[in-house]
Amino acid sequence: MPPVPDRPLLFLDYDGTLAPIVADPAAAVPHPAVPDLLAELAQAHEVVVVTGRDLAALGRLLGARLRAVGLHGAEEGWADGTVESRAAEVHADALARLRADVPDAEGVVVEDKGAAFAVHYRAAPDADVARSALETWAEAVPAGLVPIWGKAVVELRAEGVSKGTAVARLAAAHPDRTPVYLGDDVTDEDAFRALQALRTPSVTVKVGEGETVAGHRLPDVEAVVAYLRRFLA
Structure with missing residues (x-):
């Protein structure tokens, strides 16, 4: 089990960490224990949800008054959907063109995220064929945007913006606390x-x-819940 610092700054990914991965992103409800657990944690510690989702979508699923980072660092605000700053708008025209050109292939699904979007191919009958088509599509991504490949999904991120830049900035603002980051996907690296x-x-x-x-590993969302409960002991 990972250590439990006395004064943590908790950074928590959403999908695959607070909620099980499901085929339909809109149906990714949090683990049943998570809403109450987050409320208790936020009373005792600093908590930030860090997600690839836009904050509006996170608000529909979580609806909690917690600090939050959305779109892999491009949005900052609250987990109730409130956006205080957004970095993706400068690429709006390019994203619109790319959104219109997403390959029309079986099992390829676009998840709109307000100022951005993700393309999922988990439901494709042949994942390799779907990924190959999306790799060709991604070759048209212009300078300033970067394709990010995750678990059967590709997203476009503004260059120089990431979960890493966001958490480093927030950690610097809380020098008296020990950052604790939990995440399951490529962007969490x-x-x-x-x-x-x-x-x-x-x-x-x-x-x-x-x-x-x-530096540490937990097997699944259930183990995440058990670990987070230790911060309330």
Whole structure:
């Protein structure tokens, strides 16, 4: 089990960490224990939800008054859907063109995220064929945007913006606290690296299988809930 610092700054990914991964992103409700658990944690500690979702979608699923980072660092605000700053708008025209050109292939589904979007191919009958089509599509991504490949999904992110840049900035604003980051996907690796590069201790936790630079690992969402409860002991 990962360590439990006395004064943590909790960074929590949503999908695959607070909510099980499901085929339909709109149906990714949090683990039943999570809403009450987050409310208790927020009373005792600093908590930030860090997600690839836009904050409006996170608000519909979580609806909690917690600090939040959305769109892999491009939005900042609250987990009730309130956006205080947004970095994706400068790429609105390019994103609209790319959104219109997403390959029309079986099992390829576009998830609109307000100022951005993700393309899922988990339901494709042949994942390799779907990914190949999306790789060709991604070749048209212009400078300033970067395709990010996750678990059967590709998203476009503004260059220089990531979960890593967001958590490093927030950690610097709370120098008296130990950053603790839990995440399950490729984009969370940016956050792990950013926190490990700081000159202060941190706890980085990979949820699930796969290669990682994180210092610790938990097997699934149930284990995440059990670990987070230790911060209230």
